[in-house]
Amino acid sequence: MANRRPNSGAKRSLASRLILWLLVLAAIGVAAAVWANRAPIEGYAKVGTSYAARVACSCRFVAGRSLEDCEKDKLAGMELVSLSDDADARSVTASFPLVTANTATYREGYGCVLEEWEG
Template sequence: MSRKRGILVAIGAVLIVVVGGGAYAARGNVAYARVATGYAAKTTCSCLHVSGRALDSCIADFPPEAQRNVSITQDGDEVRASVLGVISSRAVYEEGYGCRIEE
């Protein structure tokens, strides 16, 4: 019985190390995604409301990889950009001031 328990403890420890290592390694990608969605939301908001261009025209300004990975939606004066629907940023247009990112 103690041999089985030892094996289970070892497997559990390995799983904890693997999950912890994966979370630690992914932290840089999460930070990058936050910056990327903020940039996409703000740039698209300014393109739409300050420059007066169409949404498709604004999205065409982004590199192909960003066009594939970042989802952009518009609702009135608000633009939201997200990656995988998990990490998102929102920019809002305010007359006289332009667009700003909101948390």
């Protein structure tokens, strides 16, 4: 007969539950930290997407580069900002997931101009 410990399964089950609870508490802590700092996060996201839209619009419709090439012009720390263009409207939209998006449109004689911010 194999030498088995009688409570080894119970200890593993307890450890699994403890790890699960710690992960749940960590997720709640992260969510609370994000909620508490939502105004600065939203502000930085709005400024970052505005900057990215304006620069990418100029890159795309003034310099005539591809949007993929314009992605290289994003600053460090802007990895979460995504760009999309509308060739017919001559505009570029930059978005930060679940937070904000901003659009810059090329206007003859003015270059790329940001759309007005709402509220």
